[in-house]
Amino acid sequence: MSFFSKQFIDILQWPDPAPDVLSARYPMEGQEIQTGAKLVVRETQAALFLNEGRLADLFGAGTHTLTTQTLPVLTYLMNWDKGFQSPFKSDVFFFNLREQLDQKWGTTQPITVRDKEFGPLRIRAFGNYAFKISDPKLFWSRFCGSGAQFRVADIDGQLRTAILTDMASFLGSAAVAFVDMAAHQGEFSKALQTALTPTFAEMGLALTVFYVQSLSLPEELERHLDRAGSQRIVGSLNDYTRFQAADALGDAASQPGGGLASEGVGLGAGLAMGQMMAGALNTSLNQPPVGQTPSPDADPMATLEKLGELYQKGILTEAEFTAKKAEILNKIK
Known part of the structure; x- marks a missing residue:
């Protein structure tokens, strides 16, 4: 009677697994x-199917009738001598082969790389990826064991460590400048995915998507790059200062007579500062050194300053001043 009191399974299925x-x-x-x-x-x-911890038969999608023909490895492992006519016991594991989307990765500590342009750099990086089980047998032997369930959270730390380890090796040997990595993150992401794919395959997984969303440098180096970029945008500091001074003089000419004196004071200070910076920073323009008084013919700024003084004293009319100013500015632009 003990045989008939046993419970037998007629249908094995995993109807509604949780996504993770x-x-x-x-x-x-x-x-x-x-x-x-x-x-x-x-x-x-x-x-x-497993027998006493030994891997046996693997089944894909579909409805399968369990017989000696459909379970050849399990039948061999259990050594049935009755042609598989009696109920049997076996461990059965189901695997979720869906993609696990939007998994996060990031550097907990900066990765030190040798950049071909800036030398040694400490880089932080963040992004996301997706994976799925590609080899259930290998995945089971690496991670599952005899546990009742295995979730994404159980392997998350292992995958992040693998990503960061391989990324450090890739960046250390890549002859790509940081600015090129940041400017071509799409191509950089694909290159990293190719480098990481063998590591995931060793765990029975397929890396289906990999994105680098952010690459950053230490704050002090970012400030240095910002300053260098600003200097390139401004161009020659001497030319910029001279242009600003000329523009300020034009604004002063458009003010009513009452405000011209104060504008003239500011203009004189600005011109003096511009001349000092010009002498120190841009000798290539063959400007006279600071301390020498340039002649009106040699220095348009000095000429404009003189014209401003004449206009302020009432020697020149506004129309005369405006015409002369336009003539000089056309020469130096």
Whole structure:
């Protein structure tokens, strides 16, 4: 009577797994699988049979009838001498083959790389990726064991460590400047995905998507790059200062007579500062050194200053001043 009191399983299936569950063991709990039972494996699933911890038969999507013909490896491992006519016991694991999307990765500590342009750099990087189980047998042997369930969270730390380790090796040997990495993040992401794919394959996984969303440098180096970029945008500091001074003089000419004196004071200070900076920073323009008084013919700024003084004193009319100013500015632009 003990045989007939046993519970037999007629249908094995994993109907509604949670999205983050990668594998689950079918709950046998003393039950035995009936000969000729149906195994239902849904799309994006796989089922693996084991005998005493030994890998046996793997089934893909579909409905399978369990016989000696459909379970050749398991039949061999259990050494049935009755042609598989009695119920049997076996560990059955189901695997979720769906993509695990939007997984995050990031550098907990900066990665030191040798940049071909700036030398040694400490880089931080962040992004996301997606993966799925590609080899259930290998994945089970590496991670699952006899556990009832295995979730994404159980492997998250392992995957992040693998990503950062391979990324450090890739960046250390890549002859790519940091500015080129940041400017071509799409190509950089694909190159990193190619480098990481073998590591994921060793765990029975496929790296389906990999994105680098952010690359950053230490704050002090970013400030240095910002200053260098600003200097290139401004161009020659001497030319910029002279242009600003000339522009200020034009604004002063457009003011009513009452405000011209104060504008003239500011203009004189600005011109003096511009001449000092010009003498110190841009000798290539053959300007006279600071301390020498340039002649009106040699220095348009001095001429403009003199014209401003004449206009302020009432010697020149506004029309005369405006005409002369326009003539001089046309020569120096």
